[in-house]
Amino acid sequence: MSKAQEQPIILASQSPRRRELLARLVPEFSVCPADVDESLSPGCTPEENVRQLAQRKARAACAQADSGALVVAADTIVVCDGEILGKPADEADAVRMLRALSGRTHQVMTAVCVKTAAYEDAAVSVTDVTFRALHDGEAEDYVASGEPMDKAGAYGIQGMGGRFISGICGDYYGVVGLPICLLDEMLRRMRGETNGRAQKG
Secondary structure (H helix, E strand, O other): OOHHHHOOEEEOOOOHHHHHHHOOOOOOOEEOOOOOOOOOOOOOOHHHHHHHHHHHHHHHHHHHOOOOOEEEEEEEEEEEOOEEEOOOOOHHHHHHHHHHHOOOEEEEEEEEEEEOOOOEEEEEEEEEEEEOOOOOOHHHHHHHOOHHHHOHHHOOOOOHHHHHEEEEEOOHHHHHOOOHHHHHHHHHHHHHHHHHHHHHO
């Protein structure tokens, strides 16, 4: 087992979807949700905003963790015509979002941040997702199920919301909430850089 794998790993998220996906990459980790300001910066692009949110979560969790811990944090936003669609404020907001996505292609951006006390790396996965046109009452019925209320863009591709998706171009797991291919590469890069520094020292 590598030195990086022996590090205590912390997932700075309470999302059950992210817990399930991280478990595909690392055998053991703890969960410590980060309580941070999730307001967006008006002067930044959506990609910059979602990267900053993941970094805030990672830094907050790292500040509370043991010095040898490795923190993984992520944040997801949905972008349609330049508008960032986060988690719906209420059922009416969820219906509004779904109607905006109906028959359109939008972007799902998930930022991942890997951080230790001495290292930080952040990257963003961007996936194009196409909705079919929703029929009358579909948005309201889906919102009534409760599934959309804790999800960016008011839908879950891995759940009942998957029936609205006619196509994607990019990383499916990025749409779910944790792009595991990207994260795996980030962890490999971190191990290479930290091992390189150790050998030089």
